[in-house]
Amino acid sequence: MLYILNVLPVLNTELEWMLIGERLNSDKSLYSEIWTNTGPLSSYFYGLVHFLLGRGQFYQEIVAFCILFVQTILFTLVVNNNKAYAERNYLPGLFYAVAVSLSFDANKLSPALLATTFLLLAINSIFRHIDNNDGSSEPVFEMGLFLGIGSLFWYPFPVFLVWALLSLIMFTPVKFNQILLLVLGFVLPAFITILFFYLTGSFDEFYAFWIQKGISLEFFKRIEVFEVLLVYGLPILLSIFGMFKVFTNSRYSNFQNRKQQIIVLSGIFALVAFFFSDNLATYQLLSLSPFLAFFMAGYFLHIKGTAFPEILFLIFLGLVLTINNFGVSPFIGKGYSHLEDMRIEKETEKSYIKGRSILITGPKNGDYFLAKSGSAYLNWNVSKFDLTNADIYESLINIDAVFQKEMPEFIIDNEQVFPKIFRRIPALSQRYERVEGTRNFRLKD
Template structure:
């Protein structure tokens, strides 16, 4: 397969599509487990489609541009899991093609071929959650655009142009899809400083391009009197470093072990090849800085899952491609690639539909679990209070309190006057029919707000309240 894709032919545009279908098709059609973050994305799109204003009436840390995509999907197709997965497949295919285009057009390797796209598609199949339409997947598309524009500046004989503005612009757009992408602006500035002759004005142009989409988005929320909500939901939590245990990283670390080793070997091999010119060597160094920056971005991510490593895939694909292109021998590259292909496909199957034993039970805590709810409660407007929002699979989200980490500032502080006002207003504006209280905060809230308590009654299920009619 590797030898086939080392040919430079337009036919491989369709070959890549065929590969994506082969790798992803066995899990298409709601066969993949639904994940809690994925359910939140769907609920965000659904609530915006039904008229709720992002961040003001939907408390979530999903980026505004990602929320826009989820709204468009819900408006067109509804809350359908396989539609999200189908669009994710198209995005992966586009990224693989574009990554190949950049490598060939910018001559980052000694030969033009479709091996970069082949490796890219394969790496995007490391774990089943990489087939989800995540904010990090959407964001990586624009980071690839920024990478293309950046190395184009090194290729220009007449020096750096004002197109560096676009480098910053694409990173700013990427950040509005996925907040940790903000950290790539230092990557671009460092690359311009160390590997180009950009002057001070051009550095400011790149920064201006980065700030512009953020400023315009902030201005939009300001005109709709929700700038404070935008800052609270999205901006304020970006640089809050989260504490993760090794157990949280377990499935993600297992997934990237072999690709990480091949990436290191690929970098070492490429740096020892004397035929690369100065421009190509600088491109390798820029991609190395990408990898370091992406590792830092992982610690700013809202959750721990292999999908967060998508931001590392371009770096991995770049150096792993170099590794295979420089392995000596007629058969050795093909044998090593076959081993890698089997490992990745096997790992993906073991995480979803195990071929042997119980599988890896990958992301077990992040999967939406079947919940036993009375039939009368299904399809109702719900408020689920807690980190796990599994019950929303059977109903609609009510009130603005969607994300627990953001909602706790109100729901856990009913002694605070401002919180009381917010809770009362949000309940009256969008009253839930069912309240599922997993944090035991409702009794105190009802005690502080008797007007709300009179609207609800306890059920025979612990922590579940039903609205009186």
């Protein structure tokens, strides 16, 4: 109900995704005129959402819900069509829906969510390869292709190439040429993307902001580990119990055991991808969902009792929903503020910026919620080198070039970097005046 009522907190990363879509639909070029470290395919997907539906939290969450629904169906089909259990059932879909609803931020239209779709397709491909008796290498190439596409959505996703290689070597009679096909399939989307940005004149920025993207764990200190454990601890524990139930069951064939072990391996690499993410928000753990769903379902499939499984499931679901709702807002004055440092305020005291084009310095970008991005300097992490190093000639050249193309109506200078920039670039200083009583600046008429 919280998602339907559109009362979920808005995260600063989510707001940036909306702004990327808005700027792409304003004929701004990705990376050269939109400085962000969001993946290229994720960025263009946000542009498509904005083109079809417009900018808004509600639209993003509706699209995310639709993708989650498709993933739930897809995961059910992957498990049943490839006979990963002893018998066909719909519990995998049910528990996949639970696994992707553990935290409110998992229902955001994140790059991790978009990339997880291609992880499911890759799992389907390797399952098909295990069952394939004609020696065809097509599923192996498909798996590499899906992993390559997913890597253009979410930066840590390439770790699953190692998962694919290990899965092929450990659980299938793989040939050397099939490994080459896997790598070729993985590289092909990246090659096409590089060629696209080279031809559009944005390769240098694409290389700097995406290919050379720095891994930062700066959120690790601010997002307490116990919150991640609170959200995922119980499902992981239940999944471990499910692993024991599944692996000690004698009904499964050797082919089914291989598939189950591949799912376990995918869960391990999902955790690796999480710690390679540029922040440790819980939505970065969405690629763990296939592992959780498969073995939580396996646990309930193999426990005995007339009503015990149903009662246990209702208790488990109640705990999950309670933790989820407490993470959104306190209940009867109690709760925990999940992802507090990443939330934005939907209202602002700066009434003068509503509907205007602005530039914000610093990691807090909440003022964009009621305004528009008016500069290429969208993401602070990739912009701060230029904006905080006005003594470096190259940075001044970049700043001047950015402002020559586009001048925001207001500069919300949280980091107080523009006084120094204005001293270094007098021509730019003459275009702006300080907003009275603030540290911010207004474009002169």
